[in-house]
Amino acid sequence: MKLIPTLALALLVAAFAASAADKSPVWTDPVKAAQEDPDFIVQGEYGLNREGASVGVQVVALGDGKFDAYVLEGGLPGLGWTKEKKRVRLSGAREGDLVKFAEAGGFSAEIRDDRLSLYSNGGSVVEFPKIERRSPTLGMRPPEGAxxxxxxxxxxxxxxxxxxxxxxxxxxxxxxxxxxxxxxxxxxxxxxxxxxxxxxxxxxxxxxxxxxxxxxxxxxxxxxxxxxxxxxxxxxxxxxxxxxxxxxxxxxxxxxxxxxxxxxxxxxxxxxxxxxxxxxxxxxxxxxxxxxxxxxxxxxxxxxxxxxxxxxxxxxxxxxxxxxxxxx
The missing domain is CATH 2.60.120.560 (Exo-inulinase; domain 1)
Known part of the structure; x- marks a missing residue:
């Protein structure tokens, strides 16, 4: 089975980019994204990869060292948070080796070395690691007769x-x-x-x-x-x-x-x-x-x-x- 080489993938990506309405930078390889844009490493989910958490946090990269963070009551989506529960958006940016998020809705936060510290108005702090979830059906093989x-x-x-x-x-x-x-x-x-x-x-x-x-x-x-x-x-x-x-x-x-x-x-x-x-x-x-x-x-x-x-x-x-x- 002969596959189109990597050069063809690069040409396809260029063709897509040329047809897009915006001129935003684009990455299709997670390894290159991590090497070329430090924001990619920060973006992601922070919390517990199981049910029962009090909160979970999703961090979205916006470019040029700016981020949004969403604090989700009950844990990450699929693990406790639902649309009926509290969701608070924090705005943040890089400050040296930290990413700091300003206070909003009773929370503030900072990220250093793949760990997020979430602060509440009451003075308590909770630390979460960055996690990477996988769909339980990812890589599922086609059954007989498919x-x-x-x-x-x-x-x-x-x-x-x-x-x-x-x-x-x-x-x-x-x-x-x-x-x-x-x-x-x-x-x-x-x-x-x-x-x-x-x-x-x-x-x-x-x-x-x-x-x-x-x-x-x-x-x-x-x-x-x-x-x-x-x-x-x-x-x-x-x-x-x-x-x-x-x-x-x-x-x-x-x-x-x-x-x-x-x-x-x-x-x-x-x-x-x-x-x-x-x-x-x-x-x-x-x-x-x-x-x-x-x-x-x-x-x-x-x-x-x-x-x-x-x-x-x-x-x-x-x-x-x-x-x-x-x-x-």
Missing amino acids: VVLFDGSSADEWEKGKVADGLLAATGCLSKKKFKDCTIHLEFRTPYKPKARGQQRGNSGVYYGGRWETQVLDSFGLDGKMNECGGIYSIAAPKLNMCFPPLSWQTYDVELTDARFDEDGKRTAWPRITVKLNGVVVHDDVELNKDGTTACPVKGPLTDEGNPLFLQNHGNPVFYRNIWVVEK
């Missing part, structure tokens, strides 16, 4: 698919096969773009049936809106923002129930979807109650012919791997 759409060897299962260093680029590729009721597994990685904001920060999307999008975006630390990672674009916000930091490999595990039709081909029920982002349910049996979401490539009335997968090109170097489908 349809493997991408295993790193070729893009033969895709229209307009491009492979670089064993990864499938988000070049607007559409699967050649169509599926009805099925389970879908895929893994994705967003770039590190600390100076970018909003929809320019690692944007892509997975369209089921080429119509309904679960957003792919570097939404680490953000609110968890409909147009952020885990959201079903223009239909539903995720229950929880389970987005990991950029350049982490992340997973979508999806149960798709196709639309239903009568003998005359008339639709009798909309499709439904259950979505896990990094192993946590963010949508539970949600009705996809329109013919397509924003910018969907497949148009027109629904049919009983099955559904392809589409990986959106939004001008950002987002990459995918380990994509397979189990038909029911």
Whole structure:
């Protein structure tokens, strides 16, 4: 199996950057990001990698030594924090070998050597190590009978698919096969773009049936809106923002129930979807109650012919791997 060499990956990244609306610096390799931008090492999650913590902290790099920190009551997302619990944003910046965060909402903080000290107004201090979480389904092998759409060897299962260093680029590729009721597994990685904001920060999307999008975006630390990672674009916000930091490999595990039709081909029920982002349910049996979401490539009335997968090109170097489908 011959893979496109590293030079091709660099050319793909350059092509993505040229098509992007902003001119922000971008990294697609975590090793280079750590070597070239010290802010990348600071960004991440601080707390306990288990349930039962009183708080957790997510630190987001904003470029030029500036950061936001989000103090989350009950622990990190998926380990205790929910949208109903307290969330406090702190603003910080480098001061010598420290990153200091000004007081807000009863908290202040500082980071030194991969440890965060969180101070409260009452005078107490709690120290947290930096942790790196992994999705429990990361690297999951396709079960017997699965349809493997991408295993790193070729893009033969895709229209307009491009492979670089064993990864499938988000070049607007559409699967050649169509599926009805099925389970879908895929893994994705967003770039590190600390100076970018909003929809320019690692944007892509997975369209089921080429119509309904679960957003792919570097939404680490953000609110968890409909147009952020885990959201079903223009239909539903995720229950929880389970987005990991950029350049982490992340997973979508999806149960798709196709639309239903009568003998005359008339639709009798909309499709439904259950979505896990990094192993946590963010949508539970949600009705996809329109013919397509924003910018969907497949148009027109629904049919009983099955559904392809589409990986959106939004001008950002987002990459995918380990994509397979189990038909029911």
